[in-house]
Amino acid sequence: MxxxxxxxxxxxxxxxxxxxxxxxxxxxxxxxxxxxxxxxxxxxxxxxxxxxxxxxxxxxxxxxxxxxxxxxxxxxxxxxxxxxxxxxxxxxxxxxxxxxxxxxxxxxxxxxxxxxxxxxxxxxxxxxxxxxxxxxxxxxxxxxxxxxxxxxxxxxxxxxxxxxxxxxxxxxxxxEETSLPLDFEDRKLKEQLTPALTYMLSHYDSAITATDMAALCNLSYSYFSRSFHRLMHVTFSEYLNDIRLREAEKLLVSTSQSITEISQAVGFCTTSYFIKLFKEHMHMSPKQYQKHLNSYTE
Known part of the structure; x- marks a missing residue:
């Protein structure tokens, strides 16, 4: 179900x-x-x-x-x-x-x-x-x-x-010191990084690179990467993967798509990499997760 x-x-x-x-x-x-x-x-x-x-x-x-x-x-x-x-x-x-x-x-x-x-x-x-x-x-x-x-x-x-x-x-x-990560002294930097954050939330299913996001924010790649880590306390790729995993979680409980289809739908290049990351984050495979939640039909 x-x-x-x-x-x-x-x-x-x-x-x-x-x-x-x-x-x-x-x-x-x-x-x-x-x-x-x-x-x-x-x-x-x-x-x-x-x-x-x-x-x-x-x-x-x-x-x-x-x-x-x-x-x-x-x-x-x-x-x-x-x-x-x-x-x-x-x-x-x-x-x-x-x-x-x-x-x-x-x-x-x-x-x-x-x-x-x-x-x-x-x-x-x-x-x-x-x-x-x-x-x-x-x-x-x-x-x-x-x-x-x-x-x-x-x-x-x-x-x-x-x-x-x-x-x-x-x-x-x-x-919790990490609960509000956008607490920089430089207000301009916060505003510069906002386009990347909002873009990633709505285009996670596309090919997105740190280079692209740096250009979107009018920052150099190295400065963007350092600033992003300082802002979010994770790397750019970790943040993007987390968004994709959460979207995959929603598809697992709301569609009948296959694991491969879901992997592609949220932007992962390979199904094996998606399964590997999902296991690291959720401590179970995507299929196990799907069965686990869908077993509650009361």
């Missing part, structure tokens, strides 16, 4: 910028099979215990814990408690934070931790960490505003999402 990408929802022809509800599974077992979507998703557990698969790793979360799911990150959720439980679900489009049109490219650094997978940050923030913070109240308020629909509720929900977003950025910045 394959699990397709969950599409964006539209209202009057316009993509919904946010979606929110309370999920209440009644029994132990699979709540959602493996899938992905363009929305950034936040969960806040109200009761029960759950297990979530994210970025190749299983995480536990329970009452009072907060979970972040990046845009287009493959995930599935299982209820661990016999009587299920409940959790708040809030999804929002990346454009709610950064639209790339009215804002400076400098602000792209605040969006990257939510749309890329190679940046390391906590996926589950525990109840103990959230104690005395505004996060639980803000998540509850989003649900309340959505249900009551008082005048201006759309603005209130966007404001609450923005406050949670800012809290996460500052929390990661304080506790």
């Amino acid at each position: 394959n699990y397709p990408e969950e599409k964006q929802l539209y209202m009057d022809g316009v993509a919904c910028q946010y979606l929110c509800h309370i999920e209440m599974p009644k029994n132990r077992g699979n709540v959602f099979p493996a899938h992905y979507h363009y929305y950034i998703e936040m969960l806040y557990a109200l009761s029960g215990q759950f297990q979530i698969y994210l970025n190749g790793i299983y995480h536990e979360f329970a009452k009072g814990d907060f979970v972040l799911i990046n845009s287009r990150e493959v995930h599935k959720i299982d209820a661990v408690s016999d009587n299920g439980g409940s959790y708040i679900v809030v999804r929002f489009l990346p454009e709610l934070i950064y639209d790339g049109m009215s804002q400076s490219h400098f602000e792209l650094k605040y969006l990257l931790p939510f749309v890329t997978d190679n940046l390391i940050h906590e996926k589950v923030i525990t109840q103990a960490t959230l104690k005395d913070t505004m996060i639980p109240e803000l998540m509850q308020s989003i649900i309340h505003e959505s249900a009551q629909k008082n005048y201006g509720y759309e603005l209130a929900i966007k404001n609450h999402i923005g406050r949670i977003y800012l809290w996460l950025l500052r929390y990661w910045h304080t506790h």
Whole structure:
């Protein structure tokens, strides 16, 4: 069984910028099979215990814990408690934070931790960490505003999402030095590298070289390579391969394409190299990964 990408929802022809509800599974077992979507998703557990698969790793979360799911990150959720439980679900489009049109490219650094997978940050923030913070109240308020629909509720929900977003950025910045890699002193350099980062996210399936990206950014090859490593804490090829692997992960759970077809679709030159890298990152072959996720059909 394959699990397709969950599409964006539209209202009057316009993509919904946010979606929110309370999920209440009644029994132990699979709540959602493996899938992905363009929305950034936040969960806040109200009761029960759950297990979530994210970025190749299983995480536990329970009452009072907060979970972040990046845009287009493959995930599935299982209820661990016999009587299920409940959790708040809030999804929002990346454009709610950064639209790339009215804002400076400098602000792209605040969006990257939510749309890329190679940046390391906590996926589950525990109840103990959230104690005395505004996060639980803000998540509850989003649900309340959505249900009551008082005048201006759309603005209130966007404001609450923005406050949670800012809290996460500052929390990661304080506790994890690598969570916001675009922290150079030279603002011009940040802006120069942005074309390469955005290009790679949308053209990963094409032949891309560091030389090409250096030219795109109007930098020499050596300077671009050094700056890229300083920016992302990985080499150019490692970053590109990571993007391709994450896209391959999505195809493995959403299509019936062969491993060779998927390898080619995401830009790898050879299937053997794709399988080798996939095993290094996921600790299982692409075929094993596909069978592993698709075995949960409850």
